[in-house]
Amino acid sequence: MVKNLTLTFFLVLFACSGDPSVAETKQTASASKTEAATAQSKPKDRVSIQNEKAIKESLNITLVNKETGETRLARPDEIELDIKEGERFTLLPLKPERQIHLEKLKLRNAQGEKVEVPLNKVTLIEYWNEDSMETNQFWGKMREFERKYAGSDEIQLLSIYHNPVYGAREVVSYGNQIVKKYQAPQNLYFDALAALPDEMYVPGGVSYLLIDHRRQMTHAGRGGFPACEQVFDAVDNALRFQRAMDPDKQVAVETDPNQ
Numbered sequence: 001m002v003k004n005l006t007l008t009f010f011l012v013l014f015a016c017s018g019d020p021s022v023a024e025t026k027q028t029a030s031a032s033k034t035e036a037a038t039a040q041s042k043p044k045d046r047v048s049i050q051n052e053k054a055i056k057e058s059l060n061i062t063l064v065n066k067e068t069g070e071t072r073l074a075r076p077d078e079i080e081l082d083i084k085e086g087e088r089f090t091l092l093p094l095k096p097e098r099q100i101h102l103e104k105l106k107l108r109n110a111q112g113e114k115v116e117v118p119l120n121k122v123t124l125i126e127y128w129n130e131d132s133m134e135t136n137q138f139w140g141k142m143r144e145f146e147r148k149y150a151g152s153d154e155i156q157l158l159s160i161y162h163n164p165v166y167g168a169r170e171v172v173s174y175g176n177q178i179v180k181k182y183q184a185p186q187n188l189y190f191d192a193l194a195a196l197p198d199e200m201y202v203p204g205g206v207s208y209l210l211i212d213h214r215r216q217m218t219h220a221g222r223g224g225f226p227a228c229e230q231v232f233d234a235v236d237n238a239l240r241f242q243r244a245m246d247p248d249k250q251v252a253v254e255t256d257p258n259q
Contacts, residue, residue: 052081054091058214058245089240092218100200100215107160107189112172115189122155122238124231125209126185127196128223129163130178132205136223139182141232142208146186154239159185160196168192210234213242 056076063074104116126142133139142159149155161175172190179188196202200209204222208231211217218238221228 051091054093055081055245058091058094060245089237089244092212092216092241094214094216098201098217100211100217102199103215105158105160105189105196108168108172108192109190110172110176110188112169112190117156117158117189119211119215121153121213122235122242123209123211124155124157124235125211126157126159126206126223127191127202127209128159128161128206130181132222132224133182136206137226138206138208138223138228138232141229143183143185145232145235150186154242155235156187158187158189160189160191162191162194162196164194208232210238212238213245 053076056079059074059079061074061079062071063078064071100119102119104118107115107117109115124142124145126138128136142157146157149157161171161179163171163174166174169192171192171194175188175190179185200211200217201220202209203220204224206223208221208223208228209217210219210231219231219234221231
């Protein structure tokens with residue numbers, strides 16, 4: 001017999017959002033403001049039965065058998081939630097078409113060495129080359145966020161240079177020269193084969209992408225348009241969501257994991 005797990009969450013949901021923004025960035029800031037005003041006009045209900053079910057499905061709590069060491073994911077009916085008022089966030093449902101199927105990004109660092117960056121936390125990506133930098137409005141914003149979240153273990157900010165014209169080694173050498181024209185990123189990487197667009201939605205030459213702790217892209221925008229601000233605005237919500245879900249939480253139970 002499996003005893004129910006009682007978990008306490010300190011949260012109140014703004015809404016159970018059915019369609020987070022992962023589309024091409026709108027060309028005017030006014031459209032973005034209209035959407036924001038609409039979202040703010042929705043009632044801020046407390047957690048409903050629908051919200052609770054979505055939370056349970058998103059938890060991914062692992063049950064560990066003390067005797068055998070075997071594990072399995074807890075079923076929603078085995079989880080009891082004790083929900084109290086605390087941080088507010090918008091619950092974003094899983095969308096298979098927006099899922100990133102890579103567990104790690106295969107990149108090169110500034111020395112040309114191959115590195116793997118795991119997508120195991122909130123990730124904000126700046127994917128860029130010099131061709132679109134003249135119209136990019138968010139280079140400085142990304143540097144501000146690097147300073148804001150310096151030392152944080154909740155989020156990683158990656159500035160990734162790409163240029164399909166050059167081979168792997170040439171991209172690193174050339175990119176290291178190009179970046180000297182701008183305020184230097186703290187975490188500079190190189191997509192040596194310009195392969196990232198094959199794995200996820202990249203809307204333009206300079207793009208900003210927000211991926212949550214479930215490896216789901218929730219927001220994407222082109223740096224040349226003011227509405228790309230929505231990507232940065234969504235970071236705080238992604239962090240609150242990540243704190244509430246705690247996907248790595250394990251609970252020990254004395255039972256057969258196959259039951």
